[in-house]
Amino acid sequence: MTIIERAGLVGAGVDRVDGPLKVTGAAHYPNDFSFPDMAYAALVRATIPAGRVSHLDTSAAERAPGVLAVLTHLNAPKLESGPPSFLRTPPPPLQDDRIRYYGQYVAVVVAGTAEQASAAARRIEIGYERAEPVLEIDDPRAERITNPWGMDANRGDAQAALGAADVVIDATYTTAENTNNPLGLFATVAAWDGDALTVHDSTQWPTQVRATLAKVFGVPEAGVRVLVPYVGGGFGAGLRVWPHVILAALAAREAGRPVKLVLTRPEMFTGIGHRPAxxxxxxxxxxxxxxxxxxxxxxxxxxxxxxxxxxxxxxxxxxxxxxxxxxxxxxxxxxxxxxxxxxxxxxxxxxxxxxxxxxxxxxxxxxxxxxxxxxxxxxxxxxxxxxxxxxxxxxxxxxxxxxxxxxxxxxxxxxxxxxxxxxxxxxxxxxxxxxxQAPCQARATVRGDGTAYVRSAVTDIGTGTYTVMTQLSAEFLGLDPGLVTFDLGDTSMPPGPQAGGSGLTAALGTAVHAACRNLVRAFLDTLAGDPASPLAGCGVDDVTVAGGRIHRNGEPERGESYTRILAAQGLAELSADGDSAPPRPQDAxxxxxxxxxxxxxxxxxxxxxxxxxxxxxxxxxxxxxxxxxxxxxxxxxxxxxxxxxxxxxxxxxxxxxxxxxxxxxxxxxxxxxxxxxxxxxxxxxxxxxxxxxxxxxxxxxxxxxxxxxxxxxxxxxxxxxxxxxxxxxxxxxxxx
Incomplete structure (x- = not known):
């Protein structure tokens, strides 16, 4: 039970378990969700790169058909900053009149339809007090940050070695800014019920969205539920909690109705990050x-x-x-x-x-x-x-x-x-x-009918997490993959890290391994007091799982099925949790x-x-x-x-x-x-x-x-x- 023991499932070119849902349109992305009496939000963006808002007239927008609310820095409530994280949330929007970049959100309009919200947003009059922007990487006025993450490194004496080298290459290379541009437009759907908040969001990190929204709005984290079973691509754009996510939740609270906010393609270029030059x-x-x-x-x-x-x-x-x-x-x-x-x-x-x-x-x-x-x-x-x-x-x-x-x-x-x-x-x-690799948690359950349900609050951004974790769960539990359901994208599940940094498969796979191993141990524990069981006295390292059964190593005839153990113990199901925390290099x-x-x-x-x-x-x-x-x-x-x-x-x-x-x-x-x-x-x-x-x-x-x-x-x-x-x-x- 400590390694992958069978070669039949893992490594094979198994088709995506979520493939049929996607090609038939049955896979629901954040933009596909709605609530009764749902309203829609449209954003207004700054048209200068630096300065302040000097004039703001929202009266025409407020009178427009279907408009429920118009929020700006003049009437938006004060919000808290998000929790500390190595991928920090941008400051809460609409908190002051300062403009920091072209495309910054300066207002949000909520209306009964998306078309009404967009039409009203165009009626807002904004004047600016311009400041001189800093836009070029070689601008001498720009603030320079030295060793911003403490990751500069040295070994030996590079300068002396360059001076003594037989051959030296000395060249400068440049790379342009790139924009992520996933095919799916980022969307957030938010609905409040008192202090409880439900959000469907295009995110690669559901647990961070939950923590951030709880902190920003001052509500219990346990009352915030973030759902993201499918994401229309991300490439890193979904790793932070962007201002539009907060604005969707804010608009829903202020309007007293669920709100959907979908970014346009131009808004995707300014609202969800980009690769630096x-x-x-x-x-x-x-x-x-x-x-x-x-x-x-x-x-x-x-x-x-x-x-x-x-x-x-x-x-x-x-x-x-x-x-x-x-x-x-x-x-x-x-x-x-x-x-x-x-x-x-x-x-x-x-x-x-x-x-x-x-x-x-x-x-x-x-x-x-x-x-x-x-x-x-x-x-x-x-x-x-x-x-x-x-x-x-x-x-x-x-x-x-x-x-x-x-x-x-x-x-x-x-x-x-x-x-x-x-x-x-x-x-x-x-x-x-x-x-x-980040810490991760997972939970595994085997039911009385012999099926398994394994889950963690992570996302699958199209990389195949649903599929490979189904394969792994089946391998670790000794079940046919058709009997295993792996689920994700819901913060009511055990918390997991972001889908990014090429670290999710190791983190989640290790947590799933631990959960399944602990689940087999839990089955064995139920038999500890049953001397008639062929598995009595066995530890998890003494057994092998295959064909929906647990049996002694090297003795496939001496074992019991999951279903028989559950029935004998009068249990409908049995669950176990597992987590992963990688060792430090010096310890390993x-x-x-x-x-x-x-x-x-x-x-x-x-x-x-x-x-x-x-x-x-x-x-x-x-x-x-x-x-x-x-x-x-x-x-x-x-x-x-x-x-x-x-x-x-x-x-x-x-x-x-x-x-x-x-x-x-x-x-x-x-x-x-x-x-x-x-x-x-x-x-x-x-x-x-x-x-x-x-x-x-x-x-x-x-x-x-x-x-x-x-x-x-x-x-x-x-x-x-x-x-x-x-x-x-x-x-x-x-x-x-």
Whole structure:
């Protein structure tokens, strides 16, 4: 009962258990829920990036048909700030007249229909006292924050080692702001019953929404219920409790009716966070035979005026390679922009682009194959901790990926491969993602009919949590998956962490393992006083579960079924809880390892037209134990598409004159579409991780990491032109 013992269920490409509900329209997303007598809210956003509201006339809106309430800073009640968290809630809205960014909410209108609310919102007259905004990352007026999270790192003496190195690469790399843009518009439906509040919300962290709303409105947390069985995507946008969530609850309380608030697509660009822009300087020193002697990486990233976004872009350099002298520093610059927040592979997406581009540049300076340079500096143990990894198959990722891609056929000289008018290039990148696991709780129940019900208050943002946890629960309880229901998305269930950081599968899987193990123990405990039972006196490590039965190890005939035990004890069901709290590295004697991988990319460039096409991608991934290969492959493919977007298309453009996001629609904000997605091959390597009993690592974030660097490196091999900023644009490629 301490490990996964059978191979029939876990690892198989089981179809999504929630798939039929989604394709038939039976899966209810937050926007699908309603209450009797429900009203609707519409938001009014500021049209300046900095200053104050000097004039506000809501009288025309208040007289408009169907309007129930108009709330502004002039009449909104004072609200408390949310509870402390490493993903802090923005300050409560409508608390003063200050404008901090273009798109900040300055009013909310509640009416009987969505159309009435929107029409009335347009009738509000607002005047502003403008202040000079700070909008550019290089603006000398901007406040700079040094070491904002205490994560700067040093080992050895990087500066001295750079001075003594045979070869030094010193380059600056930039990444653009990106916006998450999940397909589903974020929505909140709120209904009060006295001090009890029920909320349907597009969130990746239901328990944090519950805690925040309780604190903001001063009501008991036990009276707040947050429901989110399905989310229409998130990519990190749902990790914070955004102001519109609070406004929906506030509007419902003030109007005395349930309220639904659905963001428009332009509001999604300013209301739910975005990936910050970065400027990163990377210096790498090496010997002439390709041994790294120094890495120095410094990142400057954007953050909103009041934001606290955690995005340590340079931190990955501390563990990427076996280098004796490393210095990493992260800095932030405060701007009058909407809140920056997590977007798939936060920090690592930007930091990897800079570091892996610089390593590629070094390989050409040394005359070494880019893959060989990485292998010569492979970190067998964690370079910063000096501890063995809990698991690491990056070397195998390099070897398997290179073989499947045909890397050995790559000519060394840039610009030497052509296909008609197209220049052809091969590029690669080593990839990793930091380890993360939060505490989690789960509850498992076996009923008298032999079915099981397992649950936790987490979310499934489309990654497959419903399915893999059904598989795991069935495995741990020895049941057919068809007899197991796994449920989530309801804060009345045992609390769980956010679906983010590639940490949910390990946290929840470990909690489910503990709950199921405790449940088997509870069944055995009921038999402790029954000498006639073949299981009398057995502990949980003395038994095996299979076929709906518990039997002695190695003696399948000496056991009893769940149903018989419950019937004999006169019980309708039996339940048990389990939780997970990961050990500290120093206590475990090993460094916890996140996922690793290698990217190999072929690109084609038309230098006359400035066209760039990704022709094929091979990804070799060490994700620990793969619980469902079909879903894991889907995660890598989806992340790869996002990485293509980051490398070639996505750029959230702020107008320098007004502070307005200038491309806040799908017509103007470019994302990768079907025609941009090439043939993709994904292969998984490695062994189960030792840091949790399930042996998993998350694969949601690693799917995006490395694509930007691999594409830019391939462009250099195709053209001889080094691209140090993403997205890669036509003007950078013309006449390459």
């Amino acid at each position: 970065t400027v990163q300087r990377v210096r790498i020193g090496a010997t002439r035979d390709g041994r790294l002697t120094a890495i120095d990486q410094e990142s400057l990233s954007t953050v909103s005026i009041e934001g606290d976004n955690i995005e340590p872009c340079a931190a990955g350099a501390t563990s990427a390679y076996a280098c004796p002298n490393v210095s990493t520093r992260d800095r932030q610059v405060r701007l009058n922009i909407p809140w920056t927040s997590s977007m798939r592979a936060p920090g690592e997406a930007q930091g990897n682009f800079a570091l892996e581009s610089a390593v590629d540049e070094l390989s050409y300076s040394l005359g070494l194959d880019p893959l060989e340079l990485r292998l010569r500096n492979y970190a067998e143990v964690h370079p910063q901790y000096g501890l063995p990894w809990s698991s690491k198959a990056l070397r195998e990722c390099y070897e398997v990926g290179a073989e499947r891609f045909g890397w050995s056929r790559r000519p060394a000289r840039p610009g030497s491969m052509r296909d008609g008018d197209w220049l052809v290039g091969y590029g690669m990148a080593g990839i990793s993602y930091f380890w993360y 004697g090993m460094a916890p390892a996140g996922p690793f991988g290698a990217r190999f990319v072929e690109v084609r460039v038309d230098p006359d037209l400035g066209l760039l096409r990704v022709a094929r991608v091979v990804s070799a991934i060490d994700g620990g134990r793969i619980l469902n290969e079909k879903l894991a492959r889907s995660q890598i493919i989806g992340g790869t598409v996002g990485g293509i977007g980051m490398a070639m298309f996505e750029d959230t453009v702020t107008d320098p004159g007004t502070g307005r996001v200038a491309n806040a629609t799908f017509g103007d904000y470019l994302v990768a579409v079907n025609a941009d997605v090439p043939d993709m091959e994904v292969t998984f390597v490695g062994e189960p991780d030792r840091y949790n009993p399930v042996g998993v690592k998350g694969v949601g974030e690693i799917g995006l990491v490395g694509m930007a660097a691999a594409i830019a490196n391939a462009v250099y091999h195709a053209t001889g032109r080094r691209i140090r900023s993403v997205p890669i644009t036509i003007d950078q490629l013309l006449a390459a």
